[in-house]
Amino acid sequence: MSPLISxxxxxxxxxxxxxxxxxxxxxxxxxxxxxxVDVEHILDESLAQxxxxxxxxxxxxxxxxxxxxxxxxxxxxxxxxxxxxxxxxFLQVLSNLRPYLVQCYDRQDFPRTxxxxxxxxxxxxxxxxxxxxxxNWNVYLLRYGRYVAYAAWWEQDAAHRQQLEQRAARLDRTxxxxxxxxxxxxxxxxxxxxxxxxxxxxxxTSLEERWAAAAxxxxxx
Amino acid sequence: xxxxxxxxxxxKVKVLGTxxxxxxxxxxAVEEWWPQVPHQVCQFHALRDASQGAFEADKKIKTxxxxxxxxxxxxVRQQLKKQIxxxxxxxxxxLAVLDDYASGIVTALNTDGLQPFTYAxxxxxxxxDEVEASLQRLEKKGLQ
Numbered sequence: 001m002s003p004l005i006s007x008x009x010x011x012x013x014x015x016x017x018x019x020x021x022x023x024x025x026x027x028x029x030x031x032x033x034x035x036x037v038d039v040e041h042i043l044d045e046s047l048a049q050x051x052x053x054x055x056x057x058x059x060x061x062x063x064x065x066x067x068x069x070x071x072x073x074x075x076x077x078x079x080x081x082x083x084x085x086x087x088x089x090f091l092q093v094l095s096n097l098r099p100y101l102v103q104c105y106d107r108q109d110f111p112r113t114x115x116x117x118x119x120x121x122x123x124x125x126x127x128x129x130x131x132x133x134x135x136n137w138n139v140y141l142l143r144y145g146r147y148v149a150y151a152a153w154w155e156q157d158a159a160h161r162q163q164l165e166q167r168a169a170r171l172d173r174t175x176x177x178x179x180x181x182x183x184x185x186x187x188x189x190x191x192x193x194x195x196x197x198x199x200x201x202x203x204x205t206s207l208e209e210r211w212a213a214a215a216x217x218x219x220x221x
Numbered sequence: 222x223x224x225x226x227x228x229x230x231x232x233k234v235k236v237l238g239t240x241x242x243x244x245x246x247x248x249x250a251v252e253e254w255w256p257q258v259p260h261q262v263c264q265f266h267a268l269r270d271a272s273q274g275a276f277e278a279d280k281k282i283k284t285x286x287x288x289x290x291x292x293x294x295x296x297v298r299q300q301l302k303k304q305i306x307x308x309x310x311x312x313x314x315x316l317a318v319l320d321d322y323a324s325g326i327v328t329a330l331n332t333d334g335l336q337p338f339t340y341a342x343x344x345x346x347x348x349x350d351e352v353e354a355s356l357q358r359l360e361k362k363g364l365q
Contacts, residue, residue, distance in 0.1 A: 001363035004308070005315050008301070009360050012322055015293050016353045019346060025282045026346045032275035033340045036268055040338065043264050086274040093271035097243055100262040107238060113265040114240045147228075167232075175231075 032086050035070065039094070042066060043102075043112060060102040067091055124152055139190065222250035230254055242266045268337040276336050283342035287330040294330070298323045318359075325352055 001009070019026070041047050042062045045054050052058065071091055073079055079087065094101065104110040111117075128137045128148075141148065154164040195203040240261045241247035251260055301320045305313050329348035334341035 001315075001360075002312055004304070005312060005319070005363070006360075008297070008316065008319050009356060009363070011297055012294075012319060012326070013353065013356050013360075015290055015297070016326060016349050016356070018290055018293075019286055019349055021289075022282055022286055022342075022346075025278075026342060029275065029279040029282060029340060030343050030346075032272070032278070033343050036272045036275070036337050039268060039271075040264075082278055086272075086278060089274045090271045093243075093267065097262050097267050097271075100248065100260050101264065101267055103259040103261040104238070104240075107259070110238045110259070110261065111240060112261065112263075114242065114263040115265055117240070 028080055028083050032083060032090075035087065035090055038066060039063070045105075054105050056102050056105045059105050063094075063098075063102060067094060120152075121149070124148055127152075139194070222246045223253055226250055226254055243270050265337065272337050276334060276340065279340040279342045280334055283330075283332070283334070283345055286342065286345065291327065291330050294323050294326050298327075322352060322356065 042059065045059070047062060048054050048058070070087060074084055074088060074091075104112045125137050128140055129135065132140070134140075154160045192203075236255050236258050238259045238261060239251045239255060240263060241251060243262050243266045248260070248262070251258075298320060301316050301323065305316045305320070308316055326349065329345045329352065332341045332345045332348065333339075334344070
């Protein structure tokens with residue numbers, strides 16, 4: 001190894017070694033990261049014994065045991081101030097959400113996260129962007145947002161389309177008119193806002209004209 | 222939120238369960254519309270909210286390490302860039318390898334965290350541990 005190469009290797013090693021100044025803090029965040037991983041392993045069923053029936057009760061009791069065990073660390077003096085603060089927040093949020101956190105294990109196909117749903121919403125968004133060539137789909141969403149997910153679901157396959165037809169056949173006419181009225185009103189509201197934002201002068205002039213037209217004619221002096 | 226869900230209720234579809242983010246308005250709305258139905262909070266969102274403090278602490282440490290180390294590693298890379306063309310072929314190749322190590326270190330320092338499971342400082346430290354071990358092996362080989 002030439003002196004130049006040796007010098008460069010030494011320099012790189014010295015730079016990398018400087019991280020030792022944060023060793024203590026790194027140990028702390030690694031421990032804190034470990035809490036998240038621990039809870040995730042409890043929730044993702046990977047701690048279940050082979051052949052164990054996973055249920056809300058089994059996962060819930062594991063989670064509660066972990067929370068109790070960790071709560072003891074808050075006062076036993078083993079944690080730094082930062083860790084105590086973060087653990088306290090961690091346990092508090094888990095405690096607040098506990099009634100809703102372990103509800104999905106008693107029913108098959110009940111997802112434990114809404115990641116799939118968010119992915120499908122992103123898919124709809126991408127699809128709309130491709131069709132429209134627009135980057136922003138907010139206007140579209142404001143107009144049709146309530147139904148856009150149903151429409152995508154109904155279009156998925158023949159069985160879903162058949163369900164739509166069956167539902168449409170049973171539709172109450174009064175309810176249909178009411179929905180149409182609501183949709184038309186929503187469209188009008190969006191159009192009004194669009195005009196105000198993009199063609200303000202014309203919009204205000206049209207309001208003034210409407211006002212003048214609606215005002216009773218002045219009587220001659 | 223309750224009004225937003227009204228059309229879904231009007232469809233009269235049998236709801237077996239609901240799932241939402243950990244937002245209070247969503248929780249309240251689904252509880253009011255479907256009180257007897259099991260409601261699951263997204264565990265991903267729950268862990269993300271719960272570990273916010275730890276994630277921020279990790280981010281601060283990574284930023285501090287990057288601020289300290291990045292200018293130094295850039296300086297080494299600039300020197301290497303100048304030295305490589307002037308060096309003999311064998312030495313130039315070794316300097317190029319060291320430049321790739323430096324590039325790896327920069328990449329480690331620019332690691333981004335992703336809530337709730339990927340912590341930037343933890344990931345960066347692990348990567349730097351591996352770089353350090355590899356540099357030591359490199360040095361040993363060089364001395365043989």
